[in-house]
Amino acid sequence: MENLNIPSYDYKLRKVDEKIYIYDILRRKYIMLTPEEWVRQHFVHFLINHYHYPKSLIKLESSLKYNTLLKRTDIQVFGRDGKLKMIIECKAPYIPLSQQVFSQVAEYNQVLKAEFLTITNGMVYHCCKTDWENMNLEFLKDLPLFV
Template sequence: MIQVTFPQPAFRIKEDEGKELIFDEIRKQWVRLTPEEWVRQNLLQYLIQTKKYPAAFIGVEKEISLAELKKRFDVLIYDSNHQPWMMIECKAMDVELSEKVLEQIVRYNMSVPVPYLVISNGSYTYAWVKKENRLISITDLPEFE
């Protein structure tokens, strides 16, 4: 497990038609503040503020194709050569990070190959590096390449 300490957030939150919205600095738009979105936004701030990953190299909720299915990954980090480098799947804090969650990100990785896979529910974060077609658990997120 990776110890993630979220930085003090400076989120912009508003209410619209009875729903809470949060401004996503990466997507440059207001999005519904769901429990999963709360985890995603805090994790994004950790990546940018603490790990110093450049915001310009982060994609959020982009559509990918899995056979005939259309799915959306949560976060994709590109390396300095603009190649997919790390994929992150976020879940709400009350969702257990089970084998099913790992299988989900592994399926997404078939469509968008990356060397690093991460799953997080805000309370727990796990990461792996792919080497020789195996997933090897790591205890810290890598420095940005």
């Protein structure tokens, strides 16, 4: 897998029937390694090790209903109060972070109402804060620290 532009960690890989799997500390099992999963696993460790988000408040691949469609968020981060704080959309490193990618996570947020939206491909990431009162988004220079 490709080197990312976020810190690496001591990941565990396993090969089964010519397929490679990566250990997921949140789901406590090996997950088939795809370029998107590589980014997701690195970003989870980035949140935990550099921004101090507790593992217990991070949820992966959660379903939601958008209009009549069943969708899935890559990463959801909750606050101590149990409310959803951040939605993170992960893409493979070779996928550019376009308006279309941002629109995808913004659509999810119409249902979920998170305070922060983040998109990443492991090479770059962008985070914004949602101001629901004024229906405005403010792009941040960095991810918020967990408080």
